[in-house]
Amino acid sequence: xxxxxxxxxxxxxxxxxxxxxxxxxxxxxxxxxxxxxxxxxxxxxxxxxxxxxxxxxxxxxxxxxxx
Numbered sequence: 001x002x003x004x005x006x007x008x009x010x011x012x013x014x015x016x017x018x019x020x021x022x023x024x025x026x027x028x029x030x031x032x033x034x035x036x037x038x039x040x041x042x043x044x045x046x047x048x049x050x051x052x053x054x055x056x057x058x059x060x061x062x063x064x065x066x067x
Contacts, residue, residue: 041066
């Protein structure tokens with residue numbers, strides 16, 4: 001049955017795929033409008049789940065500034 005996996009439609013619905021693409025475009029637009037420092041902080045915090053204290057230390061910012 002594994003061989004048929006390439007022939008069978010994805011389990012992901014068209015609606016889920018559309019939502020994923022829409023979210024991707026929104027995030028790209030948001031990040032494009034941010035400074036390089038803000039993009040870095042955002043990605044570290046919300047993509048890589050780096051703790052506030054670590055993000056601040058690596059970016060030279062206080063925890064409050066990261067928040």
